[in-house]
Amino acid sequence: MILAGFPPPPARGIDLPGPFFLNFYTLVIILGGILAVVVATRLWKSRGGNGDDVFSATSWAVILGIIGARIYHVISSPDAYFGEGGDALRALRVWEGGLSIIGAVAAGALGIWIACRRYGMKFGALADAVVPGVILAQAIGRWGNWFNQELFGRTTELPWGLRIDLEQASQAPLNTSESTLFHPTFLYESIWNLLGFVALLWLFRRFQFKQGLLTWTYVAYYALGRFWIESLRIDEPTKSTQYPLRELLGLDWRLNQIVMFVIFVVAIAVLLYLWARRPRTPEALAEELEIYRPDSEARTGADEGAGEVAVEASEESAADQADSAEAVETPEESTRPRTET
Secondary structure: OOOOOOOOOOOOOEEEEOOEEEEEEHHHHHHHHHHHHHHHHHHHHHHOOOOHHHHHOOOOHHHHHHHHHHHHHHOOOOOHHHOOOOHHHHHHHHHOOOOOOOHHHHHHHHHHHHHHHHHHOOOHHHHHHHHHHHHHHHHHOOOOHHHHOOOEEEEEOOOOEEOOOOOOOOOOOOOOOOOOOOOOOHHHHHHHHHHHHHHHHHHHHHHOOOOOHHHHHHHHHHHHHHHHHHOEEOOOEHHHHHHHHHHHOOOOHHHHHHHHHHHHHHHHHHHHHHHHOOOHHHHHOOOHOOOOOOOHHHHHHHHHHHHHHHHHHHHHHHHHHHHHHHHHHOOOHOOOOOOOO
16 A cells, blocks of 8 residues: 655665664765855855865864754753663764754854864854855755654644654654654755755855854744744653743743744844944945955965055156156257257
């Protein structure tokens, strides 16, 4: 019998020789990271930057991003690790899944900031070139949740509802059958992020904004979509009942919804602030759009070129003055007959 709905994955990974197992979750995360670096490098170089800058910054971002992603996941879902019957050592098994995009982006941004401070780059300019690749990586990385059969939404009767393999899906609710369909929240977020990637890429290529505007646009856009998607998910039963928010406002939000709401409000406030303080003069705009490192080859070459032009201009000016002096004749000289040779 052919079942309707989005099918479950054919496998979670590939068995390798010996005790090794290659998880598709890991592969899509790596693929997304590679594409993010490629996109960021092309965008950074299109504004005159050095491609090595992106590699230096993303090296910091990847390391801290993985750590931050795991820490946020463990803190927001502690029962599997520190609760009754939990295994604390599982917190170190990153390949089994459990990486929070929220923690990855926050810690990755810290890594980029550290790299900018270390190598003398402008954080806002580099971040604007990086965020289109980041949201593309998020769109690809969400398919890792499909391979792991995790983080799906509540039941639905929509024709694109997700079917799961009951023998593989650890988060399947009780009384779930093979015909039960769930909201494919991974697919929703992947599509949302792909649309965001196209929009951010167009904005970056079409306009030259004040540094940081594109970055905070990404933050607000992602938080808005993630807030809605979180309302569909059933993977974490923890609601705001443990926080004063529900008692004060009567809201029954998940923890990530609360976080996304706060991030969205902050992003909108920062966007309004940056827009109000945008450069008012061409000189200020030119200084704002400057992205080169003080010690970069591009800046050095530009300074040397400017120096050569200045020297040439000085020499030409001196030559012109000499010619002008020779051209000025005294009254006695002007009356003498000219001799052509």
